[in-house]
Amino acid sequence: MADTFHPPAKFSHPDVTAKGETRASVGWSGLKTLWLNTGTLCNIECANCYIESSPKNDRLVYLTLADVLPFLDELTEQAEIGITGGEPFMCPDILAIMGAALVRGHSLLVLTNAMRPMMRPRVQAGLKDLAARYGARMTLRVSLDSHDAALNDAERGEGAFAEACTGLAWLAQAGIPVAIAGRQSLHESEDAAREGYRALIASLGLTLNADDAKQLVLFPEMIARDDPPEITTACWGILNKAPDSIMCSSQRMVVRRKGASAPRVLACTLLVDDPAFDLGNTLAEATAAPVKLNHPWCASFCVLGGASCSA
Structure with missing residues (x-):
């Protein structure tokens, strides 16, 4: 008797979907943004933080300047250096890391x-x-979770909205270029979200254009236990999308895990715990092979949501 075929569960096989179709992958198209994750420690604990940052979560530890320099030295052309966390300004070496990126001629997004x-x-x-x-x-x-103080504080804690607005106003007064990253509620259209942030921007005296996707970045709300479709090779044509439009075609992130002897390079800024997206110790190693879109967030956040963390 022939063996019975048992299809894999969704997002379980690197090459094949649960329906037996060829899983989509994304090849390397050249560096746009090198992300440096300064650690998962944060001064607040958001209810829906993508990587569960908090005042106690140190599974990703602070990067040091010594950790970062080899990766900057690998770069042969100017790029965008993105710094994220956790909260980057808790990292003891944050100002030195920022200076090291800028003195080399790179642009910097924190x-x-x-x-x-x-x-x-x-x-x-x-x-x-x-x-x-x-x-x-x-x-x-x-970053804000909403242009509405009550909705933001429901995610970030009481008083978080007012404190962030104070920081935004200080940045504007100090003449430091600023942008806003906000979430778009599941029950809110993009136009409504931009109108809400436009009013907030005006109230704070900021000179941001709420219609500019770089000055006001809107991220889709992520749903716990969401069940998006798997992305197959046929999806590129169906969705009229090119693989090189997806974030992992041109971005990588450096992290250092607690207890690790050296930093690692990941394919994605969100998937810090999935070993399939841990690509190596150097940028050269981390850009050698295509990234297989074998995670629900590959579908819901990047391919279908159209989001990107970079500027």
Whole structure:
């Protein structure tokens, strides 16, 4: 008797979907953004944080300047250097890391909640100094969970919205280039979300264009236990999308895990725990093979949601 074929569960086989179709993958198209994750420690604990950052989660530890320099040295052309966390301004070496990227001629995008860690006098002075020397090559992108204070604080904790707005206003007053990353509610159209953020921007005296997708980045709401379709090779034509439009075709992220002897390079800024997206110790290793879209977030966040973390 012939063996009975048992199809794999969804997002379980690297090459084949549960329906037996060929899983889509994304090849390397050249570096757009090198992300540096300064660690999962954060001053707040958001209800729906993509990588579960919190004041106690140190499974990704702080990067040091010594960790970062070899990866900057690997770069042969100018690129965007993105810094994320956790909260990057909790990292002891954050200002040195920022300076190392900028002095090499790269542009710099720092993701922050603009709260207490950023507002310490030492950090404020360092940011002013970097802005004076490098101007528009440095942007701080402030994350919010909503343009509505109550909705934001339901995710981030009471008073988080007001504190972030204070930080945004300080950045504007200090002349430091700023952008906003907001979430779009499941029950809110993009137009409605942009109108809400437009009103907030005006109330804070910021000079951001709410219609510019780089100045106001809207991320889709992620749903716990979401069940999106798997992405097959046929999807590129059906969706009229090219693989090189997906984030992992041109972005990588450096992390250091607790207890690890060296940093690692990941394919994705969100999938920090899935070993399938851990690609090596160097950028050369991490860009050698295609990334297989074998995770629900590959579908819901990147391919179907159309999101990208970079500028």
